[in-house]
Amino acid sequence: MRHEQEFIDVLYARLADLRAEAEAAVTRELGREDDGTRQARVERDIAVFEQSALVAALTAGENGLCFGRLVFRDGADHHIGRIGIRRDDAEHSPLVIDWRAEVARPFYLATGHTPMGLRRRRHITTSGKRVTALHDEILDLADDTRTGFEGSDADAVLLASLDAARTGRMHDIVQTIQAEQDRIIRAPHRGVLVVEGGPGTGKTVVALHRAAFLLYANREHLTRRVVLVVGPNPAFLGYIEDVLPSLGETGVLFATPGELFPGVTATAIDTPAAAEVKGRAAMAEVLGRFVADQQRVPETPLVIGHDDGDLFLDAAIAEAARRKARATLLPHNLARPAFASRVIDGLTEQLVDRLGADPYGGPNFLGSEEVAQLAMSVAESPAVQLAVDELWPRLTPQGLVADYLADPVYLPDEDAAAIRRPAAYDPVFGTSATAETTVEWTVADVPLLDEAAELLGEDDSLARAAAEAERRRQIAYAQGVLDLSYGSRTQEFEDREDEDSEVLSAHDLVDAERLAARQEELDFRTSAERAAADRTWAYGHIVVDEAQELSAMAWRLLMRRSPTRSMTLVGDPAQTSEPGGCGSWDRILMPYVEGRWERVRLGVNYRTPTEIMEVAADVMRAGDRAFEPPESVRSTGVKPWSRHAADVPAAVAQAVAREGVGADGGGAAGRVAVISPPEFLDAVAAAVPHAERGVEPDLTRPLVLLDPRQAKGLEFDSVIVVEPAAFALADLYVALTRATQRLGVVHAGELPAGLTGLAPAS
Numbered sequence: 143m144r145h146e147q148e149f150i151d152v153l154y155a156r157l158a159d160l161r162a163e164a165e166a167a168v169t170r171e172l173g174r175e176d177d178g179t180r181q182a183r184v185e186r187d188i189a190v191f192e193q194s195a196l197v198a199a200l201t202a203g204e205n206g207l208c209f210g211r212l213v214f215r216d217g218a219d220h221h222i223g224r225i226g227i228r229r230d231d232a233e234h235s236p237l238v239i240d241w242r243a244e245v246a247r248p249f250y251l252a253t254g255h256t257p258m259g260l261r262r263r264r265h266i267t268t269s270g271k272r273v274t275a276l277h278d279e280i281l282d283l284a285d286d287t288r289t290g291f292e293g294s295d296a297d298a299v300l301l302a303s304l305d306a307a308r309t310g311r312m313h314d315i316v317q318t319i320q321a322e323q324d325r326i327i328r329a330p331h332r333g334v335l336v337v338e339g340g341p342g343t344g345k346t347v348v349a350l351h352r353a354a355f356l357l358y359a360n361r362e363h364l365t366r367r368v369v370l371v372v373g374p375n376p377a378f379l380g381y382i383e384d385v386l387p388s389l390g391e392t393g394v395l396f397a398t399p400g401e402l403f404p405g406v407t408a409t410a411i412d413t414p415a416a417a418e419v420k421g422r423a424a425m426a427e428v429l430g431r432f433v434a435d436q437q438r439v440p441e442t443p444l445v446i447g448h449d450d451g452d453l454f455l456d457a458a459i460a461e462a463a464r465r466k467a468r469a470t471l472l473p474h475n476l477a478r479p480a481f482a483s484r485v486i487d488g489l490t491e492q493l494v495d496r497l498g499a500d501p502y503g504g505p506n507f508l509g510s511e512e513v514a515q516l517a518m519s520v521a522e523s524p525a526v527q528l529a530v531d532e533l534w535p536r537l538t539p540q541g542l543v544a545d546y547l548a549d550p551v552y553l554p555d556e557d558a559a560a561i562r563r564p565a566a567y568d569p570v571f572g573t574s575a576t577a578e579t580t581v582e583w584t585v586a587d588v589p590l591l592d593e594a595a596e597l598l599g600e601d602d603s604l605a606r607a608a609a610e611a612e613r614r615r616q617i618a619y620a621q622g623v624l625d626l627s628y629g630s631r632t633q634e635f636e637d638r639e640d641e642d643s644e645v646l647s648a649h650d651l652v653d654a655e656r657l658a659a660r661q662e663e664l665d666f667r668t669s670a671e672r673a674a675a676d677r678t679w680a681y682g683h684i685v686v687d688e689a690q691e692l693s694a695m696a697w698r699l700l701m702r703r704s705p706t707r708s709m710t711l712v713g714d715p716a717q718t719s720e721p722g723g724c725g726s727w728d729r730i731l732m733p734y735v736e737g738r739w740e741r742v743r744l745g746v747n748y749r750t751p752t753e754i755m756e757v758a759a760d761v762m763r764a765g766d767r768a769f770e771p772p773e774s775v776r777s778t779g780v781k782p783w784s785r786h787a788a789d790v791p792a793a794v795a796q797a798v799a800r801e802g803v804g805a806d807g808g809g810a811a812g813r814v815a816v817i818s819p820p821e822f823l824d825a826v827a828a829a830v831p832h833a834e835r836g837v838e839p840d841l842t843r844p845l846v847l848l849d850p851r852q853a854k855g856l857e858f859d860s861v862i863v864v865e866p867a868a869f870a871l872a873d874l875y876v877a878l879t880r881a882t883q884r885l886g887v888v889h890a891g892e893l894p895a896g897l898t899g900l901a902p903a904s
C-alpha cells in the first residue's frame with residue numbers, strides 16, 4: 143500500500159506540474175503582444191487551443207488517474223491510467239500508460255488460462271489521491287511471492303462498482319471493462335458494428351468507451367471529421383455526457399434524432415400513427431414525386447408582355463424545358479438554370495420567328511447577333527423570370543415539407559389524414575413562402591426535411607469555391623508557421639511508438655495542410671461545432687444508441703452523414719417502442735451495407751439484479767415463451783414487490799417516503815425513479831410534488847418522475863412502476879429493468895401477466 147501510495151503521490155505531482163505548465167502556456171500566449179501579422183495570430187491561437195485542450199484532459203484525468211498495474215513475467219512493470227503521462231526524464235519514459243494502449247490490454251483480457259505474459263494484475267482503488275484498496279491476481283502459477291492482497295474474489299472491484307449508489311450520471315468503466323466488452327471497444331473502426339444485448343448489458347457504456355478508443359487510435363482523422371453520438375432524448379444525453387470528458391475526450395458531438403437538421407429544433411409531438419407514416423421508407427419516393435409536381439407545365443399558355451409583342455409560354459416549351467432540366471439528374475434547385483435556359487430559347491425562337499420571318503418562305507432575316515440580343519432581352523425580362531418561378535419555383539426544404547404536410551398526396555386516405563397539418567396561411571405572402579417560419583417541427587419531420595434538402599439541392603458552388611481558395615491560402619501561411627515552430631516539438635503524452643496515436647502533444651505539427659485545417663477549426667471554433675451546423679458534414683464515426691427506435695427515414699439521414707459507413711449501432715430489438723422503429727437489424731442495414739456488417743452480442747446484465755430480471759423476463763415470456771433475458775451478474779436478495787391501491791398516487795407517495803426521500807426531495811441514498819404511463823403523470827406528480835419532472839429532468843435529483851420513453855437507457859437505485867397494465871409491452875420491459883437495487887409496482891387495475899406473482903408490499 144505504501145509503495146503504491148508513493149507512486150500515486152509522484153504521479154499527481156507530475157500531473158500538477160504538467161497542468162501548471164500548460165496553464166502557464168495558455169496565460170503566456172493570451173497575454174503575448176503579437177505583431178499584428180496573421181502568422182503571429184495563427185501561432186498564438188494554435189498554442190492556446192492545444193494547451194487548453196491539454197489542461198482539460200489533465201483535469202478530466204485527475205479523478206481515479208491510476209487504477210491498475212501489470213507485472214509481466216519478463217520483468218516489465220506498468221501502471222495503467224485514465225490518460226497516459228510521461229516522466230520528466232531524458233527519454234520521457236511512461237509513468238502511467240493510457241488504458242487504450244495495446245500494452246494495457248492484458249489488464250482486461252488476461253486469464254489464468256491465457257495470461258498474456260502477465261505474472262500479476264493489480265487493481266488499485268483510490269479515493270481522491272489516496273490509495274484505499276488493492277486487489278491482486280496471480281496469473282503465473284509458478285510465482286510464489288505474495289503481497290497479502292491476493293484474493294479469490296477477482297470480481298470484487300466490479301461488484302463494488304455495480305453496487306454503488308447511482309448519481310444520476312453515467313460513469314466510465316475503465317477500471318472494470320470485461321473481456322467481452324474490451325473486444326467490442328477495440329474492434330477496428332471500419333464498417334458497421336452492431337452491438338446487441340438485453341437491458342443493462344453495457345451497450346451504451348461500451349459504445350462510449352469505443353468512441354474514446356477510436357479517437358485514441360485514429361486521432362488525426364476522427365478529430366477532424368468528428369465522432370457523432372446519437373441518443374434518444376435530451377435527458378439521456380445529459381445522463382451520458384460526462385463519460386467521454388472523464389476519459390479526456392471533449393470533441394465529440396452529441397445529438398438526438400430531432401437535432402440532426404441544422405436550424406430546426408423539433409418541439410412538436412406527432413401522434414404514434416403520424417410518426418409511423420412519416421418514418422416509412424416510401425416517404426422518400428413520395429417526396430420525390432411531390433417535388434416533381436412542383437415542376438409544372440401550364441394548361442393554357444402564360445402570356446408574357448415584351449417590348450416586341452406578347453410571348454406565349456405554352457405547354458410545348460415548358461415540357462421541352464422540363465425534359466431538359468430533369469435530364470441533368472440534378473436536384474430541383476440546381477436543375478432550375480437548365481429549365482430557365484430552355485424556356486428562354488423557346489421564347490426567343492418565338493420572337494425570332496415573328497420579327498425576322500420572310501413572308502415568302504425564305505430563311506429568317508435576323509442575324510446571329512440580333513438573335514443573341516433578343517435572347518438577352520428575354521432572359522432579363524422580369525416577366526419571364528416570374529413565369530420561370532411559377533413553373534419551376536425555387537424551393538426550401540422547410541417550405542416543401544410544410545406544403546406537403548398541409549395536403550399530403552400519394553398516400554392512402556387514412557395515412558394522409560394521420561399526418562395532415564393545417565397550412566400556416568399568411569394572408570399577405572400566401573402559404574409556402576412563410577409557412578416554414580411558423581411550422582413547429584416534430585422529430586419525425588427532421589428526416590423528411592433532410593430528404594427534401596437532398597431532393598432540392600442547395601446552390602453552394604460559389605461558397606465552396608471561396609472556401610477552397612481560403613484553404614489554399616491557409617496552407618501557404620501554415621507552411622511559414624511550420625518552418626518556425628517545428629523545432630519546439632515536445633511530446634508529453636504518448637504511449638505508443640506510432641506518432642499518430644499520441645494522446646495529446648503541445649506541438650504536434652506534422653504538415654502544413656494539417657495545420658491549415660487546425661487554423662480553419664480555430665476560425666469557427668471546434669470541428670464539432672462546425673459539423674453541427676453543416677447538414678452535409680461527413681462524420682468520421684457515428685455511434686447510435688437505442689438504434690432499434692429509428693425509422694427507415696431516419697436511417698437514410700444518418701447514412702448520408704456517414705458516407706464511409708463507419709458506425710457503431712447499439713440497441714435491443716426487444717426494447718423497441720417507437721411505432722416507426724425499424725426493429726430488425728437486417729431491415730435497417732440491408733439497403734446500405736447488405737451482408738457487410740458485423741453483429742456482436744453482450745450477454746451479461748450488469749445493472750439489474752437476478753431478482754428483478756426474473757420478473758422482467760416473466761413479463762416478456764407471457765408474450766414470447768422463447769424469450770431469453772441476459773444473465774444478471776449479481777443478486778441482492780431483495781424481492782420486487784407490488785401494491786394494490788384504490789388511490790394510486792397516494793400509494794406512490796408512501797412508497798417514495800419508504801425509500802427515504804423526504805417531502806423536501808432530499809434524504810434518499812442514491813436515486814429513485816417513478817415511471818408512470820403519460821396519462822397518469824399529472825395525478826402522480828400532484829402526490830409527489832418534490833419529484834423532478836419535465837422534458838429534460840435533472841437526473842441528479844433524488845427523485846424523478848418519468849414516462850416510459852424518458853426512462854430509456856437510464857438507471858436508478860430504486861424504481862416504482864405505476865399501473866403497469868397501461869404500458870405497451872416493450873415500454874414495460876424497459877421500465878422494469880431500470881433498477882440496480884429495488885423494484886416496486888403500484889396499481890389499481892389488473893396486473894399484466896408475469897407480474898401477478900409479485901410479493902405484496904406490507
Ligand SMILES: Nc1ncnc2c1ncn2[C@@H]1O[C@H](COP(=O)(O)OP(=O)(O)OP(=O)(O)O)[C@@H](O)[C@H]1O
Nearest residue numbers: 315318319320341342343344345346347748749855
Ligand atoms: N464492465 C463494467 N464495469 C462496471 N460497470 C459496468 C460494466 N459494464 C456495464 N456496467 C454498468 O452497467 C450499467 C448498464 O450499462 P448500460 O447503460 O451501458 O447498459 P445498456 O445495455 O445500454 O442498457 P439498456 O439497454 O437497458 O439501456 C451501467 O451502470 C454501466 O456503468
